[in-house]
Every structure is written in structure tokens, then in C-alpha cells.
Amino acid sequence: MSTIAPSELRFPVGPPLSFAELERAAEGPLRLVVEPEVRQRVAGCHEFALRRMADGRPVYGATTGFGPLVTFPGRSEAADQCANVLAHLTAGQGPDLDPGVVRATMLVRLRSLCKGHSGVSLDVVDALTAALGTGFAPAVPRLGSLGASGDLVPLAYVARALSGEGRAYVDGRVMSAADALAECGLAPVALDGRDALALVNGTSLTAAAAALASASLARSRTVAVLLSAALIDVLGAAPDFLAPELLDAFGHPGTVQVGRELRRGLAGLTPSGTRPLQEPYSVRCTPQLIGAAGAALDHAREVVHHDLDSVSDNPLFFPDRDLVAHGGNFFGQPAAFAADQLTLVATQLGNLAERQLDLLIDPHRNGGLPPMLSPDPGRQHALQGVQIAATAVVATMRRAAHPASVQSLPTNLHNQDVIPFGTQAALNALDTARLLRLLHGSLGVALRQAAHLTPRTLTPGTAALVGRLAEVCAPVEQDRPLDEEIRRAADVLDRSARRA
Known part of the structure; x- marks a missing residue:
């Protein structure tokens, strides 16, 4: 497990993230405290999203295909739909991004999800929070994002690493994501509902960089x-x-x-x-x-x-x-x-x-x-x-x-x-x-x-x-x-x- 002592950051939804906070996340472990009212907001939005996904009305990427394939139905099982969004987006190329940039990206993504409009589960919020408290950083290829529909491809690598797939860094050392999670004392997150699309469909890498x-x-x-x-x-x-x-x-x-x-x-x-x-x-x-x-x-x-x-x-x-x-x-x-x-x-x-x-x-x-x-x-x-x-x-x-x-x-x-x-x-x-x-x-x-x-x-x-x-x-x-x-x-x- 990473031995670097994390700095601390209270994490209500109030003022925007500061540049100094992003640099702290990039440099090493950051202990985040997600306030109870934020957790309640996220959970309420998640429950609402699940109800809308189940009531027969179309919800992009949850009940439909992705991108131009939106006119076709998606997979019937939510967990299978989550796996599918990550699988087809795992196509990045080039050298890995600096792990510090990826960690800053994770903090930006967490901040956005905590606004309570993404329909994401608390499991994802907790997974990002826990990972940022260690030296964990997903291995993300530099090339793949257009910044046009969010940073889809790079964030897919983040989501997969949090799930224990692909590669990751721990305090600068690269290894399998499963081994990196284990070394940091983290459990793989199980993605369901709209979790996968909520993780990838935002401009968090762009904003962090x-x-x-x-x-x-x-x-x-x-x-x-x-x-x-x-x-x-x-x-x-x-x-x-x-x-x-x-x-x-x-x-x-x-x-x-x-x-x-x-x-x-x-x-x-x-x-x-x-x-x-x-x-x-x-x-x-x-x-x-x-x-x-x-x-x-x-x-x-x-x-x-x-x-x-x-x-x-x-x-x-x-x-x-x-x-x-x-x-x-x-x-x-x-x-x-x-x-x-x-x-x-x-x-x-x-x-x-x-x-x-x-x-x-x-x-x-x-x-x-x-x-x-x-x-x-x-x-x-x-x-x-x-x-x-x-x-x-x-x-x-x-x-x-x-x-x-x-x-x-x-x-x-x-x-x-x-x-x-x-x-x-x-x-x-x-x-x-x-x-x-x-x-x-x-x-x-x-x-x-x-x-x-x-x-x-x-x-x-x-x-x-x-x-x-x-x-x-x-x-x-x-x-x-x-x-x-x-x-x-x-x-x-x-x-x-x-x-x-």
C-alpha cells in the first residue's frame, strides 16, 4: 500500500476546484471528505436516473446505443451496457499521459459527478475518492480524445482501471490495474446503471490539463x-x-x-x-x-x-x-x-x-x-x-x-x-x-x-x-x-x- 501521507481537502459542492488543489492531487495522495449533503444529492439523482431508465422513456446511452447508433436499442442488462461503453472506447494510442495529469483528471471528474446531475452511483464517487487518497493513477494513452463528446477514450481507461482492468501506476510504478488496486488497498468498483457513461462523458481531462x-x-x-x-x-x-x-x-x-x-x-x-x-x-x-x-x-x-x-x-x-x-x-x-x-x-x-x-x-x-x-x-x-x-x-x-x-x-x-x-x-x-x-x-x-x-x-x-x-x-x-x-x-x- 502507498506509504505517502495524503494531504486533506474538504469536498462540498461550493466554490470551484482551485488550481492549487489540482496540483496537490497531481503530486500525490489527497484525502477527500465528501460531505453528507453531497452524498445525498448524488444518491437521489442516481435513484431518479434508474427510475427513468426503467419507465420506458429513452435515456441516451442507458437504453440506447452510443453516438450515431442512438437509433438502435442498447443492451438489455445495465451492467452489460456499462461494459460495452468501456470496451468499444478502449482504443487509445501513443505514450501514457503523465500519471499526475490523470490524477488531476480524476479529481475534476469527481467534482463534476458530485454536482448530482450525472445519475452516477455512490460506488463510483467512493471509488474515485479512495483512489485519490493513494498513489494510484490509471495508465491512459495520450491520443484518443477529440474533446467533442467529452474525453471519451481517455476516461474509458480511467473507468476500466478503477474496475481492475488494464494498467495503472502506483507512485510512478506501472503494473496491472488489479495489482495496483490491491497494492493501494482498493477494491475494484462494479459499474452498473449509468456509471460507465457518467465516468467517460465529460471534458475532465481537458479541464485538468x-x-x-x-x-x-x-x-x-x-x-x-x-x-x-x-x-x-x-x-x-x-x-x-x-x-x-x-x-x-x-x-x-x-x-x-x-x-x-x-x-x-x-x-x-x-x-x-x-x-x-x-x-x-x-x-x-x-x-x-x-x-x-x-x-x-x-x-x-x-x-x-x-x-x-x-x-x-x-x-x-x-x-x-x-x-x-x-x-x-x-x-x-x-x-x-x-x-x-x-x-x-x-x-x-x-x-x-x-x-x-x-x-x-x-x-x-x-x-x-x-x-x-x-x-x-x-x-x-x-x-x-x-x-x-x-x-x-x-x-x-x-x-x-x-x-x-x-x-x-x-x-x-x-x-x-x-x-x-x-x-x-x-x-x-x-x-x-x-x-x-x-x-x-x-x-x-x-x-x-x-x-x-x-x-x-x-x-x-x-x-x-x-x-x-x-x-x-x-x-x-x-x-x-x-x-x-x-x-x-x-x-x-x-x-x-x-x-x-
Whole structure:
């Protein structure tokens, strides 16, 4: 059984899930307490769904076939119908998703089911709750969801693993789902009624991935400010472009806020007096660029917050109105647009970081520091390999920046004749957010080296940041592998953003 002590989270149906709660679920066991009133709501909706399934009136996916086969009757036994929905959807391909992303997905799905409109049994709620309290994570292939009728294929793998079929991870180790459940002290859940369709027919993977990307990028926006301030300081640039009057005239609150943060980080700066009248855009336009990134992130985060609070099944059950409503809440267009916006933000912040790194290692523009920040150019190459790798990373981000949300392809016998590709958009956003962290780690290593080489006295803010980076990255006096130090620097910067 998993030995990691779970953190705790009360789980009423009130405020939406926070990004921090999703990150906690992704990182490890999370003890959830489903309040009695929530359990009562779920149980009442389940009983209503069973009555409607038994009274002869059609209920999609319970008494009918799935998708365009809705005109045909489904299987006569509810348990057999549940097995059928999972069997035909187990067709995913590609590498497994990060287990942490799957665990966050499970938490989003649980939250949606606890709203009491899905007709799911308490057995499913209890199975998800218990699994999240351990290190259990179903093995889910990355490719399969269109985000158009919920995340059908990936969530089918989640449902099967909870039933003891397929594969799963326990604290990062992959094994059969049955063995994983046993190791975690969990019992396989028996699906009946509408349980299987309720588990798969929602955009929970899309919402979880978009939320994890949003959380990461919010910190990366702060990291971009910290690194830009340190770069300005190391270069000895005059901060005239941060004048409050100038930025106020621009009229964008995000830019004004970034200017305020940069001025605070540069308190005590003494310009070198040797810099040109106007700095390159990678310095001079940082308030405008990072400010716009923050504004775009705010909009995307609001959309994703709504998605985390949504019920995206079909149909939905409203016992108090004797209503079974069939519709399209599973259509993940809002999150698709928002996730594409997140990818664009990550990529432009990556462009900024890569250009700032290039400026820092160029002896013609870096205020007299040696080329590649090498203490002995030619014999030692210092940041040369780091820049090459950073260029490869930013090129990868640019290739991924083409929007997924407009790539509609008809499928499913033209039942799904327009689709949003929200899952691809969200996973793409998460990928680019993680690549941005590596670019920031690369720039952090370079700034640590530049601070070591510069004769300038740095501001307290820069000195503190460099001091934290120095704990994981020594000066490059002789060439050595820097790959792991870049990743450690990225973690240091992420923690610095959390503090900020």
C-alpha cells in the first residue's frame, strides 16, 4: 500500500476546484471528505436516473446505443451496457499521459459527478475518492480524445482501471490495474446503471490539463519578471523605460503592474552609464510583453475556472423537475480556445527568454562580459551548449503554437460533424508551459554565471535571486554537463514565483 501521507481537502459542492488543489492531487495522495449533503444529492439523482431508465422513456446511452447508433436499442442488462461503453472506447494510442495529469483528471471528474446531475452511483464517487487518497493513477494513452463528446477514450481507461482492468501506476510504478488496486488497498468498483457513461462523458481531462497549464504559466509570468529584472541589473541598463508616467500612458493595467514589479525588483540599481539610449526590445519592451501575457492568462484562467465547475455530461438529470435533458455540454470549445491562448502566451514568453539569453552571452551587447559567458573563451565554452538547447526548445514551442481549436474534422458517421479538439489544445498548452520552465531554467543558469563574472554590485533583489540559483548551480569555471542544473534552476525559479 502507498506509504505517502495524503494531504486533506474538504469536498462540498461550493466554490470551484482551485488550481492549487489540482496540483496537490497531481503530486500525490489527497484525502477527500465528501460531505453528507453531497452524498445525498448524488444518491437521489442516481435513484431518479434508474427510475427513468426503467419507465420506458429513452435515456441516451442507458437504453440506447452510443453516438450515431442512438437509433438502435442498447443492451438489455445495465451492467452489460456499462461494459460495452468501456470496451468499444478502449482504443487509445501513443505514450501514457503523465500519471499526475490523470490524477488531476480524476479529481475534476469527481467534482463534476458530485454536482448530482450525472445519475452516477455512490460506488463510483467512493471509488474515485479512495483512489485519490493513494498513489494510484490509471495508465491512459495520450491520443484518443477529440474533446467533442467529452474525453471519451481517455476516461474509458480511467473507468476500466478503477474496475481492475488494464494498467495503472502506483507512485510512478506501472503494473496491472488489479495489482495496483490491491497494492493501494482498493477494491475494484462494479459499474452498473449509468456509471460507465457518467465516468467517460465529460471534458475532465481537458479541464485538468488546461488548469495545470494555467497554474504553471501564472508562476512563469512572475519568473519572467524576476529574470528580466536580474538581466536589467546585470547589464547595468538605465530603467527609464519603466517610468510610471510612460507605462500609465500605454493604458494597459497589466503593463503598469509589470512595471511596478520591475521597479521594485530593481530598487538600488545604479546604471552603468555605458548602455545605448534605447535597449533592445527584449529589455525595453518587457513591461508591454509580460503585461499582455498576464492579461491573456487572466482571461484563460477565468474560462478554465468555469470549466472546472461545469457538468459536461449528456444527458443531465434534474430530479426536482422530473427532467432528463439531452444536449451538448460535453463540447469543450471554451477550454479549447482558452488552452490555445495559453500556448500562445507560453510561446511568446519563451521567445522573450531565448532572446534575453542570446543578449546575455553576446559580448557585443552584454556590457563587456565574455562571449558565451566563458571565463576562458576557446578552452571553456560555458553557456554555448545551453543556448543551442534553448534554441531547440523554443523552436519546438513555436511548431506547437498552431491553434488546435479550429482544426475541426467530421467523424463518428458525421454525428460529430464539428469538433473543438479541446483535449489536444489543453495537453499542448501543458507541454509548452513545461518547456517554458526549461527556458527559464536556462536563462537562470546564464544569469547566475553572468553575476559571477560581472564586477558590478547587484541590487538586493538580484543578489537574492542569484543566491538561490547558486545553491543548485556553481559557477562554470570548467565545462561540465548543465542539463540537470537547468532543471534544478527551473524548480528554484518556480519556488521563487510561489513566494513572490
